[in-house]
Amino acid sequence: NADVMQNPRHLVRRRGQEARLRCSPMKGHSHVYWYRQLPEEGLKFMVYLQKENIIDESGMPKERFSAEFPKEGPSILRIQQVVRGDSAAYFCASSPYGETQYFGPGTRLLVL
Amino acid sequence: AQKVTQAQTEISVVEKEDVTLDCVYETRDTTYYLFWYKQPPSGELVFLIRRNSFDEQNEISGRYSWNFQKSTSSFNFTITASQVVDSAVYFCALSERQGGSEKLVFGKGTKLTVNP
Numbered sequence: 001n002a003d004v005m006q007n008p009r010h011l012v013r014r015r016g017q018e019a020r021l022r023c024s025p026m027k028g029h030s031h032v033y034w035y036r037q038l039p040e041e042g043l044k045f046m047v048y049l050q051k052e053n054i055i056d057e058s059g060m061p062k063e064r065f066s067a068e069f070p071k072e073g074p075s076i077l078r079i080q081q082v083v084r085g086d087s088a089a090y091f092c093a094s095s096p097y098g099e100t101q102y103f104g105p106g107t108r109l110l111v112l
Numbered sequence: 113a114q115k116v117t118q119a120q121t122e123i124s125v126v127e128k129e130d131v132t133l134d135c136v137y138e139t140r141d142t143t144y145y146l147f148w149y150k151q152p153p154s155g156e157l158v159f160l161i162r163r164n165s166f167d168e169q170n171e172i173s174g175r176y177s178w179n180f181q182k183s184t185s186s187f188n189f190t191i192t193a194s195q196v197v198d199s200a201v202y203f204c205a206l207s208e209r210q211g212g213s214e215k216l217v218f219g220k221g222t223k224l225t226v227n228p
Contacts, residue, residue, distance in 0.1 A: 033215060043157075043203065045215040056213035091157060093216075101216060103149070103157035 003027065004094050004104035005074075012110045019079040019086070021107045025094030032075040033101055034067060037089040049075055082111045114139045114208045118219035125194055126227050133189045133222045135204030141165075145207040146180065146187045147216065152200040160202075163187065194226045 005024040013019050025032050034046040045059040049069035060067065064082075069075040079086055089108050093101035115138040125131045137146065148160040161171065163180055171178045175192045191198055201223045205216040 035216075035218075042220040043205075043216075043218040045217070048213045048215055056210065056215065058210075058213075059215070089155065093157075095214075097214075100147070100159060100162045102159055105156040108155070 004092065004102055006090075006092055006104035006107050008107060009105060010108045010110070012112060013082050014112050015083055016081050019082050019109055019111075021077040021079075021090050021092075021109070022074040023077070023092030023094075023104055024074040025092075026102055029094035029096055029102075031095050031097055032069050033093045033095075034075075034077050035091045035093065037091065037106075039088070043091065046077070079109075082109075084111045087111045114141075114144075114206050114217040116204050116206050116217055116219035118202075118204055118222050120222045121220070122223045122225070124225045124227065127196060128193050129226075130190060130192050131194050131224065131226075133191075133202050133204075133224065135187045135189065135219060137185050137187065137204070137206045139185075139206060139208075141209065144209070147205040147207070148178070148187075148189050149203045149205065149218075150200045151203065151221070157203075160189075191224075194224075196226050196228055199224060199226045 003026040007022050032049045035043045037043045047060045047067045048056040064080045066078045089106045091103050091106045093103045095101045117136045144165045146163045150158040168180050177190045179188045201221045203221045204219045207214050208217050
């Protein structure tokens, strides 16, 4: 699992700032999923991307959240104007199509 | 919609005891995958097993074993001779295929504490 890289591992933001979370998939994997783990809740799907395409964003909040997976470079989950309720662990997972998703170590976001 | 239920919120055992973590799922798909992931105190998610809905054979990997029963929509996980290092939150998950996406639907997890 360590081959899926996420950075930063911990991120502290003040309300109203922007948070950028990065995910580098495992070598050879072109599919990236983002999940959020809120306190006292399970893991919830947010978005699924392939290179340069968003395939499924049904779990993404409609406002302030966006995701991309450019042709070159990591996938990025962006949260604009963060609020305290955004404090959570954000995990990305990568896979070849239709195969097991391997998770990164997560980014713990704390909004003050 | 898919749903995964892990009724046991927390389990505490003494080292060397066997422990079974329950997982019940709901799906209308005829083809699906079931998973178990482990989240130790360090916080990462570790893949344990992936099981195809057509394969109902039980699986054993060292001290770990899984019992998949389609008739009861259950996919239970047993740890034999538990060890302190097994202390973690364990998540059961079900794949949901929709529009080219194969996202995972997770249960809320079972926190296992193995005491020395």
